Amino acid sequence: MMMKKNFFCMMTMLLVAMMSVSVMSCGGDSDDGPGVSGQELKNQAIGTWMCIQSTDEAQGNTYNGLMVGKQVTIYDNGTYTSTASSFGYTGTYSISGNTITAKSNQGATFVISVSIRGNNMTWQGTASNGVTFNYVFMKESDDTPSTLNITKEMIAGDFSWQLEEYTVQRGSGGSMLYKGATVHFSTDGSCTGFHSMENAYRINNGRIETYYQRTNEPMFVYTLLSQSGETVRVQMDGTLDDDLQAILTLKKVEDKTPETQTTTDESWSSKEAVQAVFSACYQYLSEFEDAQQKLEKQRLSGNAINSQNTNIKNAWEAAYQSINVANMFIERSSNVQNFGGTLTSDEIKRMQSELRAVRAFVYYNIAILWGDVPLIEVPNITDWAIPHHKQAEVFNFAYTEISQVLTDLADYNDVNDRLHMRKDAGTMLKAELEMTLGNQTTALSLINKIDKQLYxxxxxxxxxxxxxxNATGSVSTIPVYTADHLSLYSLEASGDKNQALNSWKNTSVGYGYWAALKRMQQAQTVTGCADYELLMPFPYNYIATNPSAIQNPGY
Structure with a gap:
C-alpha cells in the first residue's frame, strides 16, 4: 500500500550507515588496539547482521530504537542489501585503510567507525544528512546467499516470468503473490509486476529494482539466487511493506500478447489482478484502523504520545498506503477499456466508488488525528515533499467524495457485505462529516435513513x-461502524451532549470516541489532555525527511 511510500527515508540513511563503515578497531578486546587492514575488516564484516540497539541524533533531538530489528547483509563483491526500505535495499561499498565508504543506490553516503568483538559490531558515525548515530548489531550468519548478476538481456523481452512456487520468509505477500501470477519486463524499461504499481524497472548492482514511473525509489528488489534452464530462483524484498521478504521460483513463459501492449492493459487482464489491487487497499485500511484505534485508546487513557510511538508510525504509513492504492485503482481502471472479459464496466464503477468512499474515510480520520495533512489524489509512493492542506480542506474533500459516490455504493444484502464499504457504512461516514462540519440536523436525517432493525x-x-x-496467518475483524454507533451518533446529532457522553463512556466500541469528543469539545475535560494534544505528532521519520513538513506544536 507502505502506497509507499516513502515514509522511511530516515531508516534508509541509518541502515546505509551500517554499510558505510569506518573502522576504529576490529576483533580486539580494547577499542584502543591497532587497526586492521581493509581486507581483514571485509572478512569480518561479511555476513548478515541484526541491529539490537540504536541511538540517533538529529536536529538536537535523540531517538532510541529506530534501527532495532533492521537487518543488513554485506557481500564479498562490494555490494550490500538491507531490510530498510528507504535505504533502497541495495548499495555499494569500498574500503580504504580502516574506512569503509558506502553509497546507496539513491546516492547517499555514510562514514562510520566500527568495533567488532566476537558476534557483536558497534557503529558510530554520521550520515550525509547530518544525522549522527550509534548502533550495536549482532551477527546472525557468516554466510551470504550466493547471488548472480541479472542483465536486461536475461530478463526482458517478449516473454514473462510465471510464479511456480514461493515461500514468504518475512511479512506478508498479501494477495499479489499466488501460483500462476506473472511478471513481465520490457526492453524499454517498463514492466508489469506482481504489485499493480510496479510499472518500471532498472538494474542496479546486478539486481532488479521495480518502481512506479512517477517515482524514483524502489518498490521491490529482486536478487537472482540461481538459474536452471528457463527457471530462476529469486529473493524478493519489498519497500512498500518493510517486512516483506519472499523466495520465488519463476519460469519463463511465452507472452500471449505482443510486447508492445501497454503495461496498463496487461495489469488489468484478469479478474484476479484487478481484485488483488482492490483487496490491497482494504488490507492497508485494516492496518490503519488497527493502529488508529490503539492510538486513540492511548490518548483516551491519558498516556503520553510522542513522534516515535509505534502506533503513530503504523497509522500514518498504512493510511497513505491505502490512499495510494485507491488512487492507483481509480486512475488506472478509468483508462482501461478491456478487462479481459472478466469484469463489466458497471462492476468496475462500483469498485471505484467503493474505494473512493474508503479513501474519504481515511482522509477524514487522518485529518481528525493530525489536522493539516497532505491531500493526494493521484498515485504517489515516495514524493512526500508535498505541502500540507488545511484540515478544513481535507474534510471538504472527504465530504465531496462520499457525497458523489454514496448512491453508487452497493446495498447491504448479507453478512459478508459487512466487510465492504456498503451504502449504510457510507451513510454513517457522511453523517460523521456533517456533524464535524456543524450540520447536526442533516446528520440526524442521514442516520434515520438507515434501517436500524437490520443491525x-x-x-x-x-x-x-x-x-x-502476518506472523500466524490468523484472520480477525475490527469493527468500525456498529449498531451502537447508530444510537451514539443520533444522540450527538440531536444535541443531547450529556446523554451522548454518558453513552460513549458506557459503550465498549473502539472506533469514533475520540472524534466525537473533539466534535463536542469535550476531549480535554474527559481525558485531561492538553490543548496541543488534540492533534497527534507526525512520525519522526516523516518530519526528518520531508522539508515541507512541520511538526505539530508541543511535540
Whole structure:
C-alpha cells in the first residue's frame, strides 16, 4: 500500500550507515588496539547482521530504537542489501585503510567507525544528512546467499516470468503473490509486476529494482539466487511493506500478447489482478484502523504520545498506503477499456466508488488525528515533499467524495457485505462529516435513513475490516461502524451532549470516541489532555525527511 511510500527515508540513511563503515578497531578486546587492514575488516564484516540497539541524533533531538530489528547483509563483491526500505535495499561499498565508504543506490553516503568483538559490531558515525548515530548489531550468519548478476538481456523481452512456487520468509505477500501470477519486463524499461504499481524497472548492482514511473525509489528488489534452464530462483524484498521478504521460483513463459501492449492493459487482464489491487487497499485500511484505534485508546487513557510511538508510525504509513492504492485503482481502471472479459464496466464503477468512499474515510480520520495533512489524489509512493492542506480542506474533500459516490455504493444484502464499504457504512461516514462540519440536523436525517432493525436485532456491525496477522496467518475483524454507533451518533446529532457522553463512556466500541469528543469539545475535560494534544505528532521519520513538513506544536 507502505502506497509507499516513502515514509522511511530516515531508516534508509541509518541502515546505509551500517554499510558505510569506518573502522576504529576490529576483533580486539580494547577499542584502543591497532587497526586492521581493509581486507581483514571485509572478512569480518561479511555476513548478515541484526541491529539490537540504536541511538540517533538529529536536529538536537535523540531517538532510541529506530534501527532495532533492521537487518543488513554485506557481500564479498562490494555490494550490500538491507531490510530498510528507504535505504533502497541495495548499495555499494569500498574500503580504504580502516574506512569503509558506502553509497546507496539513491546516492547517499555514510562514514562510520566500527568495533567488532566476537558476534557483536558497534557503529558510530554520521550520515550525509547530518544525522549522527550509534548502533550495536549482532551477527546472525557468516554466510551470504550466493547471488548472480541479472542483465536486461536475461530478463526482458517478449516473454514473462510465471510464479511456480514461493515461500514468504518475512511479512506478508498479501494477495499479489499466488501460483500462476506473472511478471513481465520490457526492453524499454517498463514492466508489469506482481504489485499493480510496479510499472518500471532498472538494474542496479546486478539486481532488479521495480518502481512506479512517477517515482524514483524502489518498490521491490529482486536478487537472482540461481538459474536452471528457463527457471530462476529469486529473493524478493519489498519497500512498500518493510517486512516483506519472499523466495520465488519463476519460469519463463511465452507472452500471449505482443510486447508492445501497454503495461496498463496487461495489469488489468484478469479478474484476479484487478481484485488483488482492490483487496490491497482494504488490507492497508485494516492496518490503519488497527493502529488508529490503539492510538486513540492511548490518548483516551491519558498516556503520553510522542513522534516515535509505534502506533503513530503504523497509522500514518498504512493510511497513505491505502490512499495510494485507491488512487492507483481509480486512475488506472478509468483508462482501461478491456478487462479481459472478466469484469463489466458497471462492476468496475462500483469498485471505484467503493474505494473512493474508503479513501474519504481515511482522509477524514487522518485529518481528525493530525489536522493539516497532505491531500493526494493521484498515485504517489515516495514524493512526500508535498505541502500540507488545511484540515478544513481535507474534510471538504472527504465530504465531496462520499457525497458523489454514496448512491453508487452497493446495498447491504448479507453478512459478508459487512466487510465492504456498503451504502449504510457510507451513510454513517457522511453523517460523521456533517456533524464535524456543524450540520447536526442533516446528520440526524442521514442516520434515520438507515434501517436500524437490520443491525440492532441481529447485533451486527454495519462495517468491519478484516485483518490478517502476518506472523500466524490468523484472520480477525475490527469493527468500525456498529449498531451502537447508530444510537451514539443520533444522540450527538440531536444535541443531547450529556446523554451522548454518558453513552460513549458506557459503550465498549473502539472506533469514533475520540472524534466525537473533539466534535463536542469535550476531549480535554474527559481525558485531561492538553490543548496541543488534540492533534497527534507526525512520525519522526516523516518530519526528518520531508522539508515541507512541520511538526505539530508541543511535540
Amino acid at each position: 440492532v436485532d441481529n447485533k451486527q456491525s454495519i462495517w468491519l475490516v478484516s485483518k490478517t496477522d
